[in-house]
Amino acid sequence: MIKLGDFSELITSLGDESCELKVILPIFSPGKVGGRAGLPVTALDVGFDHDRGKLFLRLDKDVSILTAKQKAAILKSVNRGSSWHAYEQHKxxxxxxxxxxxxxxxxxxxxxxxxxxxxxxxxxxxxxxxxxxxxxxxxxxxxxxxxxxxxxxxxxx
Incomplete structure (x- = not known):
């Protein structure tokens, strides 16, 4: 895991051109032709409470390993006040x-x-x-x- 200080040193080492670079989070997308798929970083959030000591990157879209169907099931379950994870274990x-x-x-x-x-x-x-x-x-x-x-x-x- 990279620390913010190391990250800062890396940016400084890039020199003047670092100001024009876009910050992109790559996405695994095999078989794609052209540049790598990625999501732009739109903001940075410093963690607090349980996330103290962490810097979070905010992206254009939500990043998840879940399918759209699974995410919809989770939202529906949470809105009903139940646990999607418990339901998946039950299934x-x-x-x-x-x-x-x-x-x-x-x-x-x-x-x-x-x-x-x-x-x-x-x-x-x-x-x-x-x-x-x-x-x-x-x-x-x-x-x-x-x-x-x-x-x-x-x-x-």
Whole structure:
């Protein structure tokens, strides 16, 4: 990080031509032909309170790594008095939970098919009532896990 004193020395070392130089903040813009993309610095602000010891450059436009859609969502969220960041974390957690539920359901469906095959085999081979009862109870348990729970929203909503 450059300090203002070092910055001042750099400007002084440029000599008389430094008075005519425009102060521009470069913007990453790969593939652009011509001069580098940048935003003009329109003002300088000295920080105070928590920003004491800092000099802020004010630009023509806001600089952000957020998309226009994300910025609009943040403004809407703030105007409602809620936290956009908490919402984004909630969305990510909800997506992870949906993936985990899908993975669990795929495993349960595979287990169900295996148990059903065993039950069919026991039935054909004249297995014991105890085996049929155990396998049927296992199928009922798997079906109960696969059934949508009441009051639990389905993912994607």
């Amino acid at each position: 990510a957690m909800k997506a992870r939970m949906a993936e985990e539920t899908d993975r669990k359901n795929a495993l349960l469906l595979a287990a169900r098919a295996s148990v059903q095959n065993d039950l069919n085999r026991v039935g054909w081979l004249g297995g014991t009532d105890e085996e049929r009862t155990r396998l049927s109870a296992l199928l009922d348990g798997i079906d109960a896990e696969l059934a949508p729970k009441r009051g639990t929203p389905r993912h994607g909503n």
